[in-house]
Amino acid sequence: MALRMKTEVTLRATAECPSHSRADIVVRDLSFAIDEPTERGGTNAGPTPTDTALAALIGCTNVIGHKCAERLGVDIGHLEISAKCTFDRRGVTLEEEIGVPFRHIELNVISHGSAQAEALQLVAAEVRKFCPLSKLFTAAGTEIVEDWQPAG
Structure with a gap:
């Protein structure tokens, strides 16, 4: 009898926050810091919360991209992913409430891998359907423009 995976799980994270800017996060058996740079009163022990959100999109694109590529029979090999974000800081500076802080x-x-541009577009379309971080950003009103290309 095959085991069925749960369709819904509970994710957990905890943190000790020794200062106004630093959070020492624990997820499963992993720990890391989220912090502000020194020029904003932090200790630069880790990425900022907003940097962490952008990095999470990159990580999710990688994981879901490989799952989608495998399902489609597309060889994407290893990926290089970069993200550039237009971020409205008026909210984090408490100047005013911002509806869509991650604008673009x-x-x-x-x-x-060996996949050509056309096959990569198929993978990209599937990633948009299944990547939870992509869906989170787009549901919040962020415009995400993706460019998937073969190396070289």
Whole structure:
């Protein structure tokens, strides 16, 4: 009898917050810091919360991209992913409430597999359907422009 995976799980994270800017996060058996740079009163022990959100999109694109590529039979090899975000800081500076702080994200994905541009577009379309971080950003009103290209 095959085991069925749960369709819904509970994710957990905890943190000790030794200062106004630093949070020492624990997820499963992993720990890391989220912090502000020194020029904003932090200790620069880790990425900022907003940097962490952008990095999470990159990580999710990688994981879901490989799952989608495998399902489609597309060889994407390893990926190089970069993200550039237009971020409205008026909210974090408490100047005013901002409806869409992450306004625009450019996500560039370079595939080092044998897949050509057309196959990569199929993978990209599937990633948009299934990547929870992509869905979170787009549901919040962020425009994400993706460019998936073969290396070279």
